Amino acid sequence: QEAATKPNVIILATGGTIAGAGASAANSATYTAAKVGIDKLIAGVPELSQLANVRGEQVMQIASESITNENLLQLGRRVAELADSKDVDGIVITHGTDTLEETAYFLTLVEKTDKPIVVVGSMRPGTAMSADGMLNLYNAVAVAGSKEARGKGVLVTMNDEIQSGRDVSKMINIKTEAFKSPWGPLGMVVEGKSYWFRLPAKRHTMDSEFDIKDIKSLPNVGIAYSYGNVDDTAYKALAQSGAKAIIHAGTGNGSVASSVVPTLQALRKDGVQIIRSSHVNNGGFVLRNAEQPDDKNDWVVAHDLNPQKARILAMVALTKTQDSKELQRMFWEY
Ligand SMILES: NC(=O)CC[C@H](N)C(=O)O
Structure with missing residues (x-):
């Protein structure tokens, strides 16, 4: 009965450091990306079940610098299918951080839904001391399952901030404070609750003239x-x-x-x-x-x-x- 009151959030996993593993806890920068499967990532954050009914799907398992246009289309189509399902309230995508900003912007343009879509990664693998992936994922599920995140376009949760998927960019490749927008974050996530301060001004998702369902290939x-x-x-x-x-x-x-x-x-x-x-x-x-x-x-x-x-x-x-x-x-x- 409790499950019926919680939102249903699907986590689509694509790889990256958030699924990375290193040889020792001291390896924060030397490790292999895209090693750990989504079920193991979810099991590593039992607190997710307090936020939402969470289910994972491994869409691909790659480092994001190797994402192709075909991969983008495949992911975009799966997001659209899930967004169309009445059993899905929000979608999280775990992603390598190198091209995370590109995927987040692509989805901003082509997904015709007001359901929250949150793209998330990490700067340190889960095996490292002070790994940031667990909290980033927890925050992503919190935002994806929240009603307030609806209609705000594709979002990115890194370093406790909620960023617009359109504006955000990887600004530095060694700090956990890596993702910034020149125009500032939209909000913050603290202890699983979101606090909003501004809204995206550009056309996105529901208001976009583009639709993944009409796109057969990319030039x-x-x-x-x-x-x-x-x-x-x-x-x-x-x-x-x-x-x-x-x-x-x-x-x-x-x-x-x-x-x-x-x-x-x-x-x-x-x-x-x-x-x-x-x-x-x-x-x-x-x-x-x-x-x-x-x-x-x-x-x-x-x-x-x-x-x-x-x-x-x-x-x-x-x-x-x-x-x-x-x-x-x-x-x-x-
Ligand atoms: N921090 C990261 O996620 C970088 C790992 C890898 N280069 C990727 O983008 O998938």
Whole structure:
């Protein structure tokens, strides 16, 4: 009878450090990711059963740097199936932290549900001293099972904070305080209870025009990194490999070196979409026609999306339109 009053939360496991194991408790940085199965992870946190009726599903078991577009689609489809089920109140996804921000943003764009979807990882394997995975997972289940988390888009619970899956990014690879948003967290989880302070302003989930059920495959979109003395080799190679769009991971406000500008103009004339983003560490802010004449060049700006998030939106957007003005609208709205 008690079970009937608790929310039903499904944990979809994909691997990462939260499922990692090292040789000794002193190994906080040297270990193997994606080793421990979801049933063992759940059994390791018996307190989960006080929060929700929890069931686990092993969707894949990989380190997240190896996640492919096919993996993203597979995960997205499973999330949608579960979200459609009236027996499911919330979904948690355990994930490696290297590309967690990409998966969280992808799900933000394509899942048509107001049920909580929470992506979670850890910075230390469960075998390490002061492992952070147990509490991160406990917090994820608490948020996924809560009514207040409904309609707030895809969320990420790391280091006691509730972050927007759209905004959050891995900012450092050694601290447990690794995930930050340039615009701040949405809330906090303390002792299994969530405290909210702000809401996402961009279109997401229920309000999104994209739907995982309509997406058969994702187009090839690549990223080229900018730096002093850069040349156009990477851009040309991406175009030759069939990229439909190239994310310019630009310096500063998405600035483009004079050695690269003519190549990007020519690639755009050949039909490749050029999307200017910034790789500055704390979050870029790229505006149209500032620094480069985007109207004249028919380029798109990624605004505050970092290069890896810009790739996700570009892929999803290109399943709907090939028009650069439509792409730009989407980059403002999502
Ligand atoms: N902290 C982590 O999860 C990193 C482990 C691994 N590189 C991954 O992303 O899966």
